Amino acid sequence: MxxxxxxxxxxxxxxxxxxxxxxxxxxxxxxxxxxxxxxxxxxxxxxxxxxxxxxxxxxxxxxxxxxxxxxxxxxxxxxxxxxxxxxxxxxxxxxxxxxxxxxxxxxxxTLSLKNEELKLDFKIAPNPTSGVLNVELDHLNEINSLDVYSVSGRKVYTVKENNEINISHLSSGVYILRADTKKGVLNTKIIKK
Structure with a gap:
């Protein structure tokens, strides 16, 4: 029993x-x-x-x-x-x-992984924003690239090896930010005001 x-x-x-x-x-x-x-x-x-x-x-x-x-x-x-x-x-x-x-x-x-599955510290501020987004990771991690996708899945912007991304040129709306890091890939919704 x-x-x-x-x-x-x-x-x-x-x-x-x-x-x-x-x-x-x-x-x-x-x-x-x-x-x-x-x-x-x-x-x-x-x-x-x-x-x-x-x-x-x-x-x-x-x-x-x-x-x-x-x-x-x-x-x-x-x-x-x-x-x-x-x-x-x-x-x-x-x-x-x-x-x-x-x-x-x-x-x-490939856009989505649940961030908690990777057990990574990940913070974006400010969100929503009309300009620059800052991505904060734990001190043992690094950004390889930051990619912004439209809700239809089109890549609209990329930066390499930088913890900030300027989205001031994008139209207002909801986007997906994909952060390719040394420890894995993280995704989150962002809002451009």
């Missing part, structure tokens, strides 16, 4: 700590459309058994609702009355810090 209780606790803890990861791509070639994307679910713990969110945000403003997940195919549909993107180039917020970006053919761009 004691062994069964311990196993049950371990299984529960494993499920409690399971985290959604980005689907590997959006199925194209007639299998889905931008209004009804079908994602390829990663194998393993995050398959169709994962608790996918009931709604997701696409390109910062569009709401897509969960339809189904079976056989590794995760399907969402855009809410009625909204205009979908022209192609599969989209950035999707699955919530909980999981932001996924896809190119126009449905292939995944």
């Amino acid at each position: 004691k062994k069964l209780t311990i196993i049950a606790i371990l299984v529960f803890c494993g499920f409690a700590n399971a985290q959604i990861t980005c689907p590997t791509d959006i199925k194209t070639s007639g299998q889905s459309t931008p209004p009804s994307p079908i994602f390829t679910v990663p194998n393993g713990q995050n398959g169709c058994n994962e608790s996918w969110p009931t709604s997701i945000t696409v390109n910062g403003s569009l709401t897509y609702n969960y339809v189904s997940c079976s056989g590794g195919n995760l399907k969402y549909e855009i809410e009625t009355g909204q205009t979908p993107p022209a192609d599969y180039e989209m950035t999707i917020d699955f919530g909980g810090g999981v932001v996924c970006s896809y190119n126009s053919t449905g292939g995944a761009n």
Whole structure:
């Protein structure tokens, strides 16, 4: 009985700590459309058994609702009355810090890792800003590059080996800042005033 209780606790803890990861791509070639994307679910713990969110945000403003997940195919549909993107180039917020970006053919761009998985100290200030963002890391880490992406997943600006980035030339709105550091990649939403 004691062994069964311990196993049950371990299984529960494993499920409690399971985290959604980005689907590997959006199925194209007639299998889905931008209004009804079908994602390829990663194998393993995050398959169709994962608790996918009931709604997701696409390109910062569009709401897509969960339809189904079976056989590794995760399907969402855009809410009625909204205009979908022209192609599969989209950035999707699955919530909980999981932001996924896809190119126009449905292939995944590497934008998202949950920062807490890397156990890195990471601070950006000020956010929102109309000009310069400062990125602070722990003293044992260094910035390789800072990349700014639009909500549609397009890279709009890059700086190398610098802890600050001037975004004064960008239009007002929400962006994703990707910090490639010596210890790993960090991502966060930033707001340009």
